[in-house]
Amino acid sequence: MPFGNTHNNFKLNYKVEEEFPDLSKHNNHMAKVLTKEIYGKLRDKQTPSGYTLDDVIQTGVDNPGHPFIMTVGCVAGDEESYEVFKDLLDPIISDRHGGYKSTDKHKTDLNFENLKGGDDLDPNYVLSSRVRTGRSIKGYTLPPHNSRGERRAIEKLAVEALTSLDGEFKGKYYPLKSMTDAEQEQLISDHFLFDKPVSPLLTCAGMARDWPDARGIWHNDNKTFLVWVNEEDHLRVISMQKGGNMREVFRRFCVGLQKIEEIFKKHNHGFMWNEHLGYILTCPSNLGTGLRGGVHVKLPKLSTHPKFEEILTRLRLQKRGTGGVDTASVGGVFDISNADRLGSSEVEQVQLVVDGVKLMVEMEKKLEKGEAIDGMIPAQK
Amino acid sequence: MSGSFRRLISGRSTAVLLASLGAGTMATGVLLSENGSLAAEAKKKLYPPSSDFPDLRKHNNCMATALTPAIYAKLRDKLTPNNWTLDQCIQTGVDNPGHPFIKTVGCVAGDEESYEVFAELFDPVIKDRHNGYDPRKMTHPTDLDASKLKHGMFDENYVLSSRVRTGRSIRGLSLPPACSRAERREVERVVVTALAGLKGDLAGRYYSLGDMTEKEQQQLIDDHFLFDKPVSPLLTCAFMARDWPDARGIWHNNEKTFLIWVNEEDHTRVISMEKGGNMKRVFERFCNGLKQVEHLIQERGWEFMWNERLGYILTCPSNLGTGLRAGVHVRLPNLSKDPRFSKILDNLRLQKRGTGGVDTAATGDTFDISNLDRLGKSEVELVQLVVNGVNYLIECEKKLEKGQDIQVPAPLVMFKK
Numbered sequence: 172m173p174f175g176n177t178h179n180n181f182k183l184n185y186k187v188e189e190e191f192p193d194l195s196k197h198n199n200h201m202a203k204v205l206t207k208e209i210y211g212k213l214r215d216k217q218t219p220s221g222y223t224l225d226d227v228i229q230t231g232v233d234n235p236g237h238p239f240i241m242t243v244g245c246v247a248g249d250e251e252s253y254e255v256f257k258d259l260l261d262p263i264i265s266d267r268h269g270g271y272k273s274t275d276k277h278k279t280d281l282n283f284e285n286l287k288g289g290d291d292l293d294p295n296y297v298l299s300s301r302v303r304t305g306r307s308i309k310g311y312t313l314p315p316h317n318s319r320g321e322r323r324a325i326e327k328l329a330v331e332a333l334t335s336l337d338g339e340f341k342g343k344y345y346p347l348k349s350m351t352d353a354e355q356e357q358l359i360s361d362h363f364l365f366d367k368p369v370s371p372l373l374t375c376a377g378m379a380r381d382w383p384d385a386r387g388i389w390h391n392d393n394k395t396f397l398v399w400v401n402e403e404d405h406l407r408v409i410s411m412q413k414g415g416n417m418r419e420v421f422r423r424f425c426v427g428l429q430k431i432e433e434i435f436k437k438h439n440h441g442f443m444w445n446e447h448l449g450y451i452l453t454c455p456s457n458l459g460t461g462l463r464g465g466v467h468v469k470l471p472k473l474s475t476h477p478k479f480e481e482i483l484t485r486l487r488l489q490k491r492g493t494g495g496v497d498t499a500s501v502g503g504v505f506d507i508s509n510a511d512r513l514g515s516s517e518v519e520q521v522q523l524v525v526d527g528v529k530l531m532v533e534m535e536k537k538l539e540k541g542e543a544i545d546g547m548i549p550a551q552k
Numbered sequence: 553m554s555g556s557f558r559r560l561i562s563g564r565s566t567a568v569l570l571a572s573l574g575a576g577t578m579a580t581g582v583l584l585s586e587n588g589s590l591a592a593e594a595k596k597k598l599y600p601p602s603s604d605f606p607d608l609r610k611h612n613n614c615m616a617t618a619l620t621p622a623i624y625a626k627l628r629d630k631l632t633p634n635n636w637t638l639d640q641c642i643q644t645g646v647d648n649p650g651h652p653f654i655k656t657v658g659c660v661a662g663d664e665e666s667y668e669v670f671a672e673l674f675d676p677v678i679k680d681r682h683n684g685y686d687p688r689k690m691t692h693p694t695d696l697d698a699s700k701l702k703h704g705m706f707d708e709n710y711v712l713s714s715r716v717r718t719g720r721s722i723r724g725l726s727l728p729p730a731c732s733r734a735e736r737r738e739v740e741r742v743v744v745t746a747l748a749g750l751k752g753d754l755a756g757r758y759y760s761l762g763d764m765t766e767k768e769q770q771q772l773i774d775d776h777f778l779f780d781k782p783v784s785p786l787l788t789c790a791f792m793a794r795d796w797p798d799a800r801g802i803w804h805n806n807e808k809t810f811l812i813w814v815n816e817e818d819h820t821r822v823i824s825m826e827k828g829g830n831m832k833r834v835f836e837r838f839c840n841g842l843k844q845v846e847h848l849i850q851e852r853g854w855e856f857m858w859n860e861r862l863g864y865i866l867t868c869p870s871n872l873g874t875g876l877r878a879g880v881h882v883r884l885p886n887l888s889k890d891p892r893f894s895k896i897l898d899n900l901r902l903q904k905r906g907t908g909g910v911d912t913a914a915t916g917d918t919f920d921i922s923n924l925d926r927l928g929k930s931e932v933e934l935v936q937l938v939v940n941g942v943n944y945l946i947e948c949e950k951k952l953e954k955g956q957d958i959q960v961p962a963p964l965v966m967f968k969k
Contacts, residue, residue: 178635178730185734192733193762193798220595225732232795318595318639320603348607374788381646384607 179215179223187211190225192232199244200263200455201231209258218255220312222248227256230376243267243456246376248316250309250443250451264448264455268513277449277459280516283418283425289525292415296469296532298504301411302424302521304461305404305452307443308435313453314403315376319384322401326385329400332434333389340427342391344400347383363388365402378403378453395420396427404452404461406431417466417528421521449513458513464521465508466528467493472538473531474503478548482534485551486527487511507531523552601625604639606646613658614869615645618676632669636662636730641670644790657681657870660790662730664723664857664865677869678862682927683966685873690967692863692873695930696843698836704939706829710946711880712918715825716838716935718875719818719866721857722849727867728792728817736799739819746848747803747812754841756805758814761797777802779816792817792867809834810841818866818875831880835935863927873927878938881907885917886952887945892960896948899963900941901925921945928967937964 182190191210194202205228213224231244245263247253253260261273292300307313308328311321330344345354358364367382368374390397399407408431410424435441443451449459473479474490483490491506492498500506507528509520534544605624608616619642627638645658659677661667667674667687675687685692706714721727722742725735744758759768772778781796782788804811813821822845824838846856857865863873887893897904905920921942923934948958 178726178732181634182732182734185732189734189737190732192795229794233793318599318604319606320599321595323603324599375794379647380643380789381606 179217179225182225183215187214190214192228194232196235197231197244198236198238199231199234199242200266201228201244201259202236203266204259204262213256213258216255218249218251220249220251220316222252222255222312222316224256224259226316226377227252227259230372233375234371242372243454245455246315246453247313247451247455249312250307252313253448253451260455264458264513267456268459269511271514273447275514276446277513278516278519279444279449279460280518281425281428282518283422285518286418286421286521286525288529289418289421289521290416292417292466292525292528293532294414296535297415297528298467298469299411299413300415300417300420300466301409302417302420302462302464303407303409304424304428304463304517305450305457306406306408306428306432306461307451307453308405308440309443310440311405313405314378314401315453319381322381322385325405326387326400328435328438328440329398329406330387330389332431332438333398335434336391336427336430339393339423340391340396340430342389342396344387344389346385346387348386358388361390361394363390363394363397365399368403373403376453396423398431403454404457415466417464417521417525421464425517456512460512460515460517460520462512462517462520463508464524465491465506466524467504468507468528468532469502469504470507470531470535471503473535473544474500474505476534476538476544478544482531482548483507485549486530487523487552488527596629601628604628606642608646608649610649611645611658612650612652613645613648613656614677614680615642615658615673616650617680618673623672627670627672630669632663632665634663634665634726634730636666636726638670638673640729640791641666641673644786647789648786656786657868659869660729660792660867661727661865661869663726664721666727667862667865667869674869678872678927681870682873683925685928685967687861690928691860692927693930693933694858694863694874695932696839697932698832698839700932701832701835701935701939703943704830704832704835704935706831706880706882706939706942707946708829710884710949711829711882711942713825713827713881714829714831714834715823715880716831716834716876716878717821717823718838718842718877718931719821719864719871720842720845720875721819721865721867723855723857725819727819728815729790729867733795733798736795736815740799740801740814742849742852742854743812743814743820743845744801744803745852746845749848750805750841750844753807753837754805754810754844756803756810758801758803760801762800772802775804775808777804777808777811779813782817787817790867810837812845817868818871829880831878831935831939835878839931871926873925874929874931874934875926876931876934877922877926878935879905879920879922880938880942881918882921882942882945883916883918884945884949887949887958888917888919890948890952890958892958895960896945896958897921899961900944901937901964901966902941902945925966 187207187210191207217223226248227245230246236242265271308325311317311325333344368379386401388399395412397409408428410420412420432442450461452458452461487510488507489510492500493504493506509524511520534547537544601624602621605621631637640662641659644660650656678685678687722739725739782793800815802813809826811823822842824834826834864875866872866875901924902921903924907918907920923938925934944961951958
């Protein structure tokens with residue numbers, strides 16, 4: 172599933188030129204990298220589970236992109252996609268992740284004690300703190316490709332692992348297809364509920380098939396640790412709380428992840444990871460740590476300063492609206508998070524957020540007093 | 553690495569071993585190499601059909617009614633000669649549970665052979681959708697002789713426009729859910745080359761969706777000819793919008809009375825239409841145009857998909873047979889308010905739609921009235937049924953205008969048992 176794995180050999184009866192997609196109006200990483208030569212070289216290949224080049228690129232063919240926003244334009248159907256189609260994916264990964272080379276090694280560091288500070292972000296400015304990542308489970312194909320049987324097996328395994336957690340991680344699983352109205356209302360109020368994807372970036376990659384079969388949400392009783400099952404990745408893991416104690420959020424994130432990983436390993440289904448690409452996820456943009464650590468922070472003055480964008484870039488941070496990706500900021504409150512995913516560790520990325528946000532809050536305070544901040548603008552990190 | 557892994561995992565003894573371990577997830581770890589994904593062959597054994605059977609408990613479509621675990625188990629691992637699978641046929645029905653009041657079909661064909669290879673699913677779906685038509689026992693009549701049509705001129709005080717549409721598929725090429733870009737481009741090439749051979753009142757021009765100018769686009773919108781990328785999940789979940797707008801386009805004759813859509817929901821959709829009530833002329837042009845196009849593609853060694861059990865083969869089972877929808881836009885201000893309106897339509901085997909087409913509401917008192925049926929009656933029979941039915945509706949309207957009473961007609965019989 173879904174498009175071409177069994178159909179692929181049949182397509183080989185046609186010449187490369189006849190099958191090559193028309194990418195003349197496209198602006199995404201896949202369209203920039205894919206040539207007829209690469210297409211010709213890879214189109215007769217399949218991963219062991221039958222994922223093909225056309226499967227990888229379909230979402231990028233169907234979504235030409237936007238002149239200002241460069242999407243990735245391809246997905247992996249399984250762990251082996253990154254190997255079998257490396258002639259396409261390595262240059263895309265390099266483009267998307269700051270020149271990351273095919274020989275580079277990625278460092279994983281989930282030891283929260285290596286984080287310095289992070290427990291003293293001013294709660295008058297930092298309204299909430301959050302860290303998320305994704306994990307894929309070895310032995311199963313990824314959301315663009317998996318069958319209902321596999322997806323259900325993933326859910327079963329995830330639920331078994333999560334419901335065995337205790338202490339601060341004791342919680343409950345809510346399958347999407349059988350939650351009660353009351354449960355649904357509560358999950359919406361908590362901002363936990365995820366919906367069937369409507370973005371064509373995801374639907375054209377086959378990720379919404381069979382919705383809502385085997386999809387669900389697990390969260391701990393304290394509502395500070397949340398796992399999405401079978402949305403865009405096998406698992407999306409989120410640690411969050413109100414206020415500025417990013418250190419505590421990160422501690423819970425690391426501890427929770429490690430507990431979950433242990434259980435999966437016991438069942439011989441550890442997480443997909445390798446030393447070149449780090450954690451393997453569906454979208455190449457999430458390789459490495461797959462980590463987005465961020466805060467909702469009030470920066471009404473700084474955000475209108477002419478050097479705001481430059482400051483963010485130098486701090487290796489990005490801004491989003493408080494609704495998440497592709498939303499606008501409301502009332503001077505921004506979502507500020509790390510821009511990088513691959514080539515630096517979890518600790519390093521969260522450190523950048525902690526240090527960067529601390530600096531920006533100090534700048535905001537200076538601007539409130541009518542003072543200049545030129546001396547505080549950092550060098551490129 | 554992956555090559556040697558595949559040899560390891562696809563050996564028969566390994567497959568038997570996997571099967572004996574059952575569909576349990578925990579045991580697979582032992583037999584995976586460091587790299588994880590199971591080869592497609594081994595996967596089939598590890599995930600028996602029962603583990604893949606879709607959850608259709610909240611579904612209301614013909615596929616969900618017909619598909620049983622036994623049928624699924626039998627057909628899941630089969631392939632058509634183009635390597636199309638059952639899961640691909642039913643994906644749209646799994647993803648679109650349907651509505652309690654509106655029963656959609658819930659499955660599509662990827663190629664001509666889908667209707668054969670997956671007959672155990674498609675036959676009951678066809679029966680359900682087409683009034684009990686049994687493709688194993690019955691034959692479908694094709695008749696495109698427009699001279700047989702009687703009384704095909706409507707009172708233009710009531711009928712504003714007349715239209716007949718159908719679809720045609722090019723034999724040997726996969727259908728829109730399944731086709732590769734090369735196949736779709738080939739459909740476009742075959743059809744556009746043929747249409748370039750049309751002459752006289754049928755001479756016309758092709759507008760490729762990807763290459764048309766702004767001006768051409770505006771004109772096609774004004775003429776109500778332009779079709780857009782499908783947004784209905786019924787179609788997008790059936791993979792029909794892939795690679796848009798590659799190899800899609802619109803052809804129409806210079807007089808704007810004969811129009812062909814290329815590579816939308818079917819290889820071709822063929823439309824004949826005019827303002828006013830001359831259904832006879834619309835149908836004549838329809839039949840004539842179709843025959844000429846067929847002749848032109850045959851000259852180059854192609855033909856339409858057709859067989860005597862299912863008639864013309866199209867993507868959606870609901871369009872099998874004639875694939876024909878003949879209809880009018882007609883004003884029925886009095887009749888439409890009469891409580892017997894729906895029953896009269898039912899008995900005449902007609903359906904009403906809004907003037908925007910399927911799933912739209914009527915504006916004012918003007919309705920789109922067309923045939924309900926597609927399979928089991930010929931083109932001539934169905935258009936005659938529309939002609940007779942619309943004439944009856946106009947009679948009723950006139951009677952009600954004069955304050956006279958109307959009668960609900962006896963129901964038409966579909967098939968002789």
